[in-house]
Amino acid sequence: MQADFLWYSLALDESTDVQDTAQLLVFIRGINTCFKLTEELLSVESLKDTTTGQDLFSAVVNCVERTGLVWNKMASVTTDRACALTGKNVGLVKLMNNKIKEEHPDHTLLSFHCVIHQESLCKAALNIKHVIDPVVSVINLIRARALNHRQFKAMLEDLETEHSDIIYHSSVRWLSLGKILRRVWDLKEEIVMFLEMKGIDLDFVTNIVNEECKSDFMFAIDIMEKLNELNVNLQGNSLFAHEINVHVKPFRAKLSLFSRQAGESRFCHFPLLKQKTISGKMADRYKAQLDALVVEFERRFQDFKNLEPLFNILSLPFSAEADSAPEDIQLELLDLQADYDLKEKFKSVLLLEFYGSLSAAAFPHLKNFAANLLLLFGSTYICEQAFSCLKINKSKNRSMVTDCNLNAIMRITNSKLVPQFKNIIQNCEQLHTSH
Known part of the structure; x- marks a missing residue:
């Protein structure tokens, strides 16, 4: 060195x-x-x-x-x-x-x-625990028990669904949460069908038919996918700090934009949520969460903002x-x-x-x-x-x-260093050791 x-x-x-x-x-x-x-x-x-x-x-x-x-x-x-x-x-x-x-x-x-x-710590500002817990419960029920898992996969195969399985949840893998929420959302009808077939009553079944809970689920998926996208952009070797800031700075601006639009009950940049009519009360809730996320980003990325x-x-x-x-x-x-x-x-x-x-x-x-x-x-x-x-x-x-x-x-x-093999060989006194 x-x-x-x-x-x-x-x-x-x-x-x-x-x-x-x-x-x-x-x-x-x-x-x-x-x-x-x-x-x-x-x-x-x-x-x-x-x-x-x-x-x-x-x-x-x-x-x-x-x-x-x-x-x-x-x-x-x-x-x-x-x-x-x-x-x-x-x-x-x-x-x-x-x-x-x-x-x-x-x-x-x-x-x-x-x-x-x-960036991963910023998710603590989001109040989506009531969305995540029922999802984790249903995943654990299906994936943690071999019989349930086999039967669920067989049912998906019979129904010829786009996805052949459900993703296992890992609390230490930041990117997994957004992907899990999306997969469960895509398979929500099949999951409800499977639970009813097994005679199992979980909060997930009740929540997925409740319009307010369904809206919260959509919001959680949309915002988590945006956070995941930023997380992926921040990964990689040989990234300069100013290149990282190119991703962080506009994301902070986007969060502020989302918050202002939420105050007007507009969710045009949220693919799932924009499909529903959101009441003023619900819009205020989402705005409060987005505001909290903005504050958290400002606090945690202050050292980059100073530079x-x-x-x-x-x-x-x-x-x-x-x-x-x-x-x-x-x-x-x-x-x-x-x-x-x-x-x-x-x-x-x-x-x-x-x-x-x-x-x-x-x-x-x-x-x-x-x-x-x-x-x-x-x-x-x-x-x-x-x-x-x-x-x-x-x-x-x-x-x-x-x-x-x-x-x-x-x-x-x-190591990224390339050995100078010619120089190494030239400096060797004996190229082949005796046996």
């Missing part, structure tokens, strides 16, 4: 493996003076005892200093906002800030809460107002906007390539400004993906894998 980065950022997440060992994944995204981005797994730190903020901090300090990285080049750190990571007084991020302030008083470390995790002016300058430097830009780049921004050749080049190349092509002599502060923002982790998606790999490689059948071997396996599996 090279330590000659102009700036670098870290993404951190901690989870427990099959042996109950806490594993802290540390991913790095660094950028050098040529604007070449490097995104790699920096280390897997195994914690055998407690996992307090101090323990995690010690592991990160060891990792950073072992790899030769310097603290005043760390631009940001992104976590899932667990207490040990972000505690107010002794959390990992707080301790990292303290260390940087002590050694480099002029340097500021940005910290972010994983945007995907924040929006800088993201706008980064993404659209030729239309940015110099007066609103940081003072150290104002003059360079005006010089950039006056250069027609650069303006044309900006239209034809990627953002990273454009800023990398700028003259370091003419635009030193602007290049540094761009480098600092282009490497921010907006989420810990890369960590979650790596944890899936970790669980495969250290399963119950391979639980004795040592920490050293696990670290090596994870580095190889998650």
Whole structure:
């Protein structure tokens, strides 16, 4: 791992493996003076005892200093906002800030809460428990009992329905909820028929014929599908923070639009709900839920909102107002906007390539400004993906894998670096070992 980065950022997440060992994944995204981005797994730190903020901090300090990285080049750190990571007084991020302030008083470390995790937490603002609970009950009745499940699938096959089965509910899978609600809605008549055939009385049967409950079901499906769509857009590796903000910002605006239209009993952007005539009382209820969702998004995405002016300058430097830009780049921004050749080049190349092509002599502060923002982790998606790999490689059948071997396996599996095989072979003294 090279330590000659102009700036670098870290993404951190901690989870427990099959042996109950806490594993802290540390991913790095660094950028050098040529604007070449490097995104790699920096280390897997195994914690055998407690996992307090101090323990995690010690592991990160060891990792950073072992790899030769310097603290005043760390631009940001992104976590899932667990207490040990972000505690107010002794959390990992707080301790990292303290260390940087002590050694480099002029340097500021940005910290972010994983945007995907924040988005999933926003669903708590929705009052749809009375919709979800009956749905979960009917799913558990069908899927948890083998006979019921076989009979239900056979009935769907006989009826030649579009769906051949019902989705099993998992409370830890955020995307599953929206899909489950939609599948149950599509199969509601068949589910009622099956329950009546079995002589089973559940709240689901009563709710599905109640117009008010049916409207709530439609609202829950429509809003959950919109949240799911945003969630999918926020996933993926190598997403820049400003690219994530491109999805979050308009979604907040859409929620405000939905709320205003709900106040007028208009639901034109809700595919199911717009099919019904919604009373003023029901519309007010949905408006209140949408308002609560707007407030929750504003609260949880405040760190991204604070950086929006800088993201706008980064993404659209030729239309940015110099007066609103940081003072150290104002003059360079005006010089950039006056250069027609650069303006044309900006239209034809990627953002990273454009800023990398700028003259370091003419635009030193602007290049540094761009480098600092282009490497921010907006989420810990890369960590979650790596944890899936970790669980495969250290399963119950391979639980004795040592920490050293696990670290090596994870580095190889998650690495994007291409080995220089020719150079490796040339440096080998013996190409074939003796037997």
